Amino acid sequence: MALIVHKYGGTSMGSTERIRNVAKRVAKWARAGHQMVVVPSAMSGETNRLLGLAKELAPAKTNDAYGRELDMLASTGEQASSALLAIALQAEGLQAVSYAGWQVPIKTDSAYTKARIESIDDQRVRADLAAGKVVIITGFQGIDGLGHITTLGRGGSDTSAVAVAAALKAAECLIYTDVDGVYTTDPRIVPEARRLHTVSFEEMLEMASMGSKVLQIRSVEFAGKYKVPLRVLSSFTPWDIDLNEEAKSGTLITFEEDEHMEQAVVSGIAFNRDEAKISILGVPDKPGIAYQILGAVADANVEVDVIIQNIAKDGKTDFSFTVNRNDYAKTIDLLKDKVIPTLGAAEVQGDTKICKVSIVGIGMRSHVGIASKMFRSLSEEGINIQMISTSEIKTSVVIDEKYMELAVRALHKAFDLDQAAA
C-alpha cells in the first residue's frame, strides 16, 4: 500500500497491444492496493513522425526559430498515448484519468524544446488518487509562465516521472524500459557484462552522462536532488508475473551510502562516441583565457564536456575541450571568427574521430591506484590516451574512436566486472 509512479517508454507504448499490456500491469499494481501514477512516453516513432512533418515545412534551424510551435506539436504524442492508456485502464475495469502537463500543472521555464521543470502542483493528482483513480500524466512536457506548452527535450519523460514522484513523495519510481536494468557496460560490446542489482545515484549520474541511454541524465539529477528511489526494469516481462518478484527486478538506484551495495570499486564502464575534440594551440598564458574561450562557446549554447588546460611553456599554453559532434563545425567556426583574433592564439585544431571511455565507481573515492590500473590496462592494449579527466567517482580518457570496443572490453576485464560481486 504505497504511492508508486510507473514510467513507460515509447517502445512499451508502441502499439495498442502493448498499451493493453501496460494497462494490465498497472491494474495488477492498483489491485494490490497501491496508489498508481503512470507517466507514458509517446508511442514509439510518433515524436519523430511529428518533428519530421515540421522539418518538411521548415527545413532550416528548426529548433531555435520554431521552438514554441515544435513543442505544441511534439507534446501531442504523449497526450494521445496517455489518453489511450486511460481508455485501456478503464476497459480493464479501473477508474483512470489522464492529464496533459498543463493540466496538472507541471510548470517549467520557457526554454522551448528543452525546458526545465520548476514546480508541480500535486493537488489535483492527490484528489484523484484519494478517489481511487489511476492518474496518468503525460511525460515530456509542461507549461510555462505565459501559458505556452513546453517540452523537456528528448527522453524528458524520465524526468517528468521522477519529478512527479518527487512532488508526490512516491515510495518508488519505476522506469519500465526495453532493457532489464543497468549493466556494468553495454552487453552488445562486452557479452560478459552483468546487470547491477543496485547502483548509487552518483554512479548512475556518471553513467547516464556518458551516454548509457538507460535514463535521461536530468531525471537522475532530479532523483538525486529529491531522493526519489528509482528503479530501472524491463517492460517486456509478462504483465502477470508475481508483483513481489517484479518489484525487486531490474536495477535500483540508491541514495543511502551505508545501505551496502555490491562491493566493487568500479561499478561500470561507460563510453560515448558522440563527442569531438577541439584544441587551441599557442594561447598567451594570461588570466581569463578559459572564460574568453568557453564563455563564447557557452553563449552559442554549446555544451562543453572534458576541459584540459596544459601548463604554460614560454608564456603560451594549449587549451583543449570536447563538445558534442553536432556542435563541432559551429564551434570551430565560432572560434576562428570571434575568439582566435582577439585571443591572439596560434591555431585551432579539431578531431571528430574520438571517443570517451570512463570507469565509474563510488568505491574509487576510498581506493588509490584505480586510475593507474586503468592507464596500465589501456597501455597493454597499445591504446594511446589523448586526454584525461577525473572526478571523485569517475576517470575518463579520450582515445581514438577505433579503439573504443577494445578499451571497453579490456577495462571490463581488468576490473573483474564479469565476476559477480562478493
Place this chain on the structure above:
Amino acid sequence: MALIVHKYGGTSMGSTERIRNVAKRVAKWARAGHQMVVVPSAMSGETNRLLGLAKELAPAKTNDAYGRELDMLASTGEQASSALLAIALQAEGLQAVSYAGWQVPIKTDSAYTKARIESIDDQRVRADLAAGKVVIITGFQGIDGLGHITTLGRGGSDTSAVAVAAALKAAECLIYTDVDGVYTTDPRIVPEARRLHTVSFEEMLEMASMGSKVLQIRSVEFAGKYKVPLRVLSSFTPWDIDLNEEAKSGTLITFEEDEHMEQAVVSGIAFNRDEAKISILGVPDKPGIAYQILGAVADANVEVDVIIQNIAKDGKTDFSFTVNRNDYAKTIDLLKDKVIPTLGAAEVQGDTKICKVSIVGIGMRSHVGIASKMFRSLSEEGINIQMISTSEIKTSVVIDEKYMELAVRALHKAFDLDQAAA
C-alpha cells in the same frame, strides 16, 4: 483591411505540401493588410486513426464511457495541424502563433465528444493580432469548467471557426473546403445541380441538417445567432489567384432578407439516408403520451428528427418518428423494455431502409402550392410517401430508400433548379 477568419478542412491540411499551400494563401491575405485568424482541422485521416486506436483498446460503447479520454486523444489532431501551420507561416516569413482551445480559452460545457461552446475569450487573440501575428486556433475543441479538454463532435471545426469569428466580430468567416460552394443538390446525383452564389441562413440550416455535408449544422446556427457572414469556398484553387476574385467565389450565406438573392422559390433539394423510422402502434390516446415516449428516448441521448402522431381512432393512435440509424437498435430495445409495458401500446415497428428528401427554400414562405407540387412530382414517379413533415421553408418526405436518387432528380427538375436564376 479587415479581421478575417479562415477555416481549412482536413483534406486541405492533408499533407505538408497542402499545409504549405494553406500558409501561402493565408500569407496572401495577411500581406493584403487583413488581420488573419485561421482555424484548421486535423490532417485528414488523423482523427480516424486516433479513434481507431481507442476502439482497439475499448471496443464497446466507446463514446459514452470513455468520453473525456476520447477528447484528450482526438484533440491532439488539431493541435498538431495548428502547430504545423504556424511553422509553415513562420517559414513564409510571417509571425504566427497557434493556440489549443484551452489556451484561448474556448469554454464549453462538459458533454464530452459533443460539447457546446459557451464563451470565447478574445483578449489573447486580439493582442496577437494587434502585434501583427497570424493567430491559429485549433478547431473542434475547447475546455470545460473542470479544466478538461472537450471536443465539439465531428465537423466541429466549422463551429469553432464561426464561434471565433463571432467572438472577434470578424468581417467574414471563410470556410475553405473540398467543394466549391453550396449546390442546389448533390451533383453526384443530379449532374445539372448548380452552385448557388448566395443562400439564406435559414435555407443553409435546413440543408445542413439534411446531411448536405458542406457545413456542420451547429456552425450555421452559430452564424445565424451572431450574424457572422459565412462563405463556403474551395481550397483547391491555386493559392495565388487574385484575392478579390477569391473573396467573391463560393457561396455566401446571408442574413439580410432584403439583400435580394436568387429568386427561386425552392433553392435546393436535400436528402438524408442516415435515418430509420420507428412506429408505435395502438397507443392509448391520453395526454402525455408524446412525452412518455420521447422523454425516454431523449434521456437515452437519442436525437429524434421527424415526429408524426396520427389522429386517434377508437381511443388508440399511432406514433411515428425517425432517429439516426446508429441509434435504431438501442431505441427499439428501449421502447420494448421500458416504454411499451407502461404505455400499454400494442406493438413497435421499425424500418431502417428509408430516406428523407426535402425541398428547401425561403421563398416557400410566400408561395402556396409548393408542397403539393412536390407530392405530385413524386406521385408521377410512382414513389409512395410514408411520412410528411413541414416547416416554413422546408417540406420533407420519408420514402423508401431505393427511390432516393429518383426522387431527388425528379424534384430538382420539377422546381427548375437546373436553370440559372432570373
